[in-house]
Amino acid sequence: MHPYNNTALKLSTRVPSHGDMPSVYSEAKLVAQTYQSVKQQLFKAFQRAGLGTWVKKPPEQDQFLLTV
Template identity: 80%
Template sequence: MSHRTQDVGQLPASYRHNRPLLSGVSQAEARQPGKAPHFSVNWVVGTADVEVIDATTGRRSCGRSSRLCKHRLSARWVRLYGKLSTRIPRHGDTPSMYCEAKLGARTYQAVKQQLCKAFQKAGLGTWVRKPPEQDQFLL
Protein backbone atom coordinates (compact mmCIF):
# COMPACT_ATOMS: atom_id res chain seq x y z
CA MET A 1 0.00 0.00 0.00
CA SER A 2 2.74 2.49 0.90
CA HIS A 3 4.30 2.17 -2.55
CA ARG A 4 0.96 2.93 -4.22
CA THR A 5 0.76 6.31 -2.47
CA GLN A 6 4.09 7.67 -3.68
CA ASP A 7 2.39 10.92 -4.77
CA VAL A 8 1.40 11.99 -1.27
CA GLY A 9 3.62 15.06 -1.68
CA GLN A 10 5.61 17.17 0.77
CA LEU A 11 4.46 16.71 4.38
CA PRO A 12 4.90 19.06 7.35
CA ALA A 13 7.99 18.48 9.52
CA SER A 14 6.12 16.53 12.20
CA TYR A 15 4.72 14.02 9.66
CA ARG A 16 6.34 11.43 7.45
CA HIS A 17 5.28 8.88 4.86
CA ASN A 18 6.23 5.52 6.36
CA ARG A 19 7.21 2.82 3.91
CA PRO A 20 7.46 -0.39 5.95
CA LEU A 21 9.34 -3.31 4.44
CA LEU A 22 6.75 -6.03 4.21
CA SER A 23 7.39 -9.47 2.89
CA GLY A 24 4.92 -11.50 0.92
CA VAL A 25 2.66 -14.11 2.43
CA SER A 26 4.73 -16.85 4.01
CA GLN A 27 2.03 -19.50 3.55
CA ALA A 28 0.44 -20.46 0.27
CA GLU A 29 -2.85 -21.14 2.09
CA ALA A 30 -5.18 -18.13 2.13
CA ARG A 31 -6.08 -16.55 5.46
CA GLN A 32 -9.41 -17.71 6.79
CA PRO A 33 -11.10 -14.87 8.70
CA GLY A 34 -13.46 -17.27 10.48
CA LYS A 35 -10.46 -18.69 12.31
CA ALA A 36 -9.32 -15.34 13.70
CA PRO A 37 -9.30 -15.11 17.51
CA HIS A 38 -12.14 -13.27 19.22
CA PHE A 39 -9.76 -11.32 21.43
CA SER A 40 -6.81 -8.97 21.23
CA VAL A 41 -4.04 -8.34 23.74
CA ASN A 42 -2.16 -5.13 24.53
CA TRP A 43 0.37 -4.09 27.12
CA VAL A 44 2.17 -0.92 28.08
CA VAL A 45 5.86 -0.61 28.87
CA GLY A 46 6.32 -0.01 32.57
CA THR A 47 3.16 -1.82 33.68
CA ALA A 48 2.88 -5.44 34.67
CA ASP A 49 -0.66 -6.00 33.47
CA VAL A 50 -1.77 -7.28 30.09
CA GLU A 51 -5.15 -6.15 28.80
CA VAL A 52 -7.29 -8.74 27.00
CA ILE A 53 -10.02 -7.21 24.83
CA ASP A 54 -13.10 -8.96 23.44
CA ALA A 55 -12.83 -8.21 19.70
CA THR A 56 -16.61 -8.24 19.23
CA THR A 57 -17.35 -5.58 21.90
CA GLY A 58 -14.04 -3.71 22.20
CA ARG A 59 -14.22 -4.05 25.99
CA ARG A 60 -12.29 -5.96 28.60
CA SER A 61 -13.78 -9.13 30.09
CA CYS A 62 -14.81 -7.14 33.20
CA GLY A 63 -16.90 -4.85 30.96
CA ARG A 64 -14.70 -1.75 31.33
CA SER A 65 -13.39 0.06 28.27
CA SER A 66 -9.87 -0.51 27.04
CA ARG A 67 -7.01 1.81 27.92
CA LEU A 68 -6.61 2.17 24.14
CA CYS A 69 -10.14 3.37 23.38
CA LYS A 70 -10.59 6.87 21.92
CA HIS A 71 -12.26 8.23 25.03
CA ARG A 72 -9.50 7.16 27.44
CA LEU A 73 -6.68 8.26 25.11
CA SER A 74 -8.29 11.64 24.49
CA ALA A 75 -8.85 12.16 28.23
CA ARG A 76 -5.13 11.60 28.75
CA TRP A 77 -4.37 14.07 25.95
CA VAL A 78 -6.54 16.75 27.61
CA ARG A 79 -4.75 16.24 30.95
CA LEU A 80 -1.33 16.47 29.29
CA TYR A 81 -2.34 19.46 27.18
CA GLY A 82 -3.48 21.27 30.31
CA LYS A 83 -0.03 20.76 31.85
CA LEU A 84 1.92 22.25 28.93
CA SER A 85 3.74 25.41 29.96
CA THR A 86 4.49 26.39 26.35
CA ARG A 87 0.89 26.80 25.27
CA ILE A 88 -0.83 30.18 25.28
CA PRO A 89 -3.99 29.89 27.40
CA ARG A 90 -7.08 31.36 25.74
CA HIS A 91 -10.76 31.17 26.56
CA GLY A 92 -12.13 28.01 24.97
CA ASP A 93 -8.58 26.75 24.30
CA THR A 94 -9.33 23.17 25.32
CA PRO A 95 -12.11 21.58 23.27
CA SER A 96 -14.97 19.98 25.18
CA MET A 97 -15.77 17.29 22.60
CA TYR A 98 -13.51 14.81 20.82
CA CYS A 99 -14.82 15.81 17.35
CA GLU A 100 -13.91 19.47 18.08
CA ALA A 101 -10.37 18.49 19.07
CA LYS A 102 -9.99 16.39 15.94
CA LEU A 103 -11.26 19.17 13.65
CA GLY A 104 -9.07 21.68 15.50
CA ALA A 105 -5.93 19.74 14.60
CA ARG A 106 -5.49 21.71 11.37
CA THR A 107 -2.16 20.22 10.32
CA TYR A 108 -3.52 16.69 10.84
CA GLN A 109 -6.62 17.54 8.78
CA ALA A 110 -4.48 18.99 5.96
CA VAL A 111 -2.22 15.92 5.86
CA LYS A 112 -5.27 13.63 5.89
CA GLN A 113 -6.65 15.54 2.88
CA GLN A 114 -3.31 15.08 1.10
CA LEU A 115 -3.42 11.35 1.77
CA CYS A 116 -7.03 11.09 0.55
CA LYS A 117 -6.08 12.85 -2.70
CA ALA A 118 -3.10 10.48 -3.12
CA PHE A 119 -5.43 7.49 -2.62
CA GLN A 120 -7.79 8.80 -5.30
CA LYS A 121 -4.94 9.62 -7.70
CA ALA A 122 -3.54 6.09 -7.29
CA GLY A 123 -7.00 4.61 -7.95
CA LEU A 124 -7.34 3.26 -4.40
CA GLY A 125 -10.81 4.70 -3.81
CA THR A 126 -12.05 7.15 -1.21
CA TRP A 127 -11.43 7.37 2.53
CA VAL A 128 -14.04 5.37 4.45
CA ARG A 129 -15.75 7.68 6.91
CA LYS A 130 -17.11 6.55 10.26
CA PRO A 131 -20.52 7.71 11.48
CA PRO A 132 -20.01 11.19 13.00
CA GLU A 133 -21.65 10.21 16.29
CA GLN A 134 -18.65 7.97 17.07
CA ASP A 135 -16.57 11.09 17.69
CA GLN A 136 -19.26 13.10 19.48
CA PHE A 137 -18.39 12.51 23.12
CA LEU A 138 -17.24 14.79 25.89
CA LEU A 139 -13.57 14.86 26.79
Protein backbone atom coordinates (compact mmCIF):
# COMPACT_ATOMS: atom_id res chain seq x y z
CA MET A 1 0.00 0.00 0.00
CA HIS A 2 1.24 3.47 -0.86
CA PRO A 3 2.10 5.60 2.23
CA TYR A 4 -0.44 8.23 1.14
CA ASN A 5 -3.25 5.66 1.12
CA ASN A 6 -2.30 4.50 4.61
CA THR A 7 -2.38 8.08 5.92
CA ALA A 8 -5.67 8.82 4.17
CA LEU A 9 -7.21 5.69 5.69
CA LYS A 10 -6.13 6.75 9.19
CA LEU A 11 -7.54 10.24 8.71
CA SER A 12 -10.85 9.00 7.36
CA THR A 13 -11.45 7.10 10.60
CA ARG A 14 -10.87 10.25 12.69
CA VAL A 15 -12.81 12.82 10.71
CA PRO A 16 -16.60 12.42 10.80
CA SER A 17 -18.25 12.15 7.44
CA HIS A 18 -20.83 14.72 6.40
CA GLY A 19 -23.56 12.18 7.21
CA ASP A 20 -22.33 11.95 10.82
CA MET A 21 -22.59 15.68 11.42
CA PRO A 22 -25.51 16.86 13.55
CA SER A 23 -28.13 18.73 11.56
CA VAL A 24 -29.47 20.79 14.48
CA TYR A 25 -27.46 23.08 16.78
CA SER A 26 -28.81 21.45 19.96
CA GLU A 27 -27.57 18.04 18.73
CA ALA A 28 -24.13 19.48 18.01
CA LYS A 29 -23.91 20.84 21.56
CA LEU A 30 -24.96 17.49 23.04
CA VAL A 31 -22.25 15.53 21.20
CA ALA A 32 -19.49 18.10 21.88
CA GLN A 33 -17.84 16.31 24.81
CA THR A 34 -15.39 19.08 25.72
CA TYR A 35 -18.17 21.67 25.67
CA GLN A 36 -20.40 19.52 27.91
CA SER A 37 -17.58 18.82 30.36
CA VAL A 38 -16.58 22.48 30.69
CA LYS A 39 -20.23 23.53 30.99
CA GLN A 40 -20.73 21.12 33.91
CA GLN A 41 -17.55 22.41 35.60
CA LEU A 42 -18.82 25.98 35.22
CA PHE A 43 -22.21 25.11 36.73
CA LYS A 44 -20.54 23.39 39.70
CA ALA A 45 -18.21 26.37 40.23
CA PHE A 46 -21.19 28.74 40.30
CA GLN A 47 -22.91 26.59 42.92
CA ARG A 48 -19.76 26.30 45.07
CA ALA A 49 -19.36 30.08 44.96
CA GLY A 50 -22.95 30.55 46.06
CA LEU A 51 -23.95 32.16 42.78
CA GLY A 52 -26.98 29.94 42.25
CA THR A 53 -27.83 27.94 39.17
CA TRP A 54 -27.47 28.87 35.53
CA VAL A 55 -30.70 30.18 34.00
CA LYS A 56 -31.52 28.00 31.01
CA LYS A 57 -32.90 29.45 27.83
CA PRO A 58 -35.92 27.88 26.13
CA PRO A 59 -34.87 24.73 24.19
CA GLU A 60 -36.52 26.13 21.06
CA GLN A 61 -33.68 28.64 20.72
CA ASP A 62 -31.24 25.84 19.84
CA GLN A 63 -33.52 24.11 17.34
CA PHE A 64 -32.13 25.68 14.19
CA LEU A 65 -30.56 23.80 11.31
CA LEU A 66 -26.82 23.82 10.76
CA THR A 67 -25.58 24.29 7.23
CA VAL A 68 -22.19 23.00 6.21
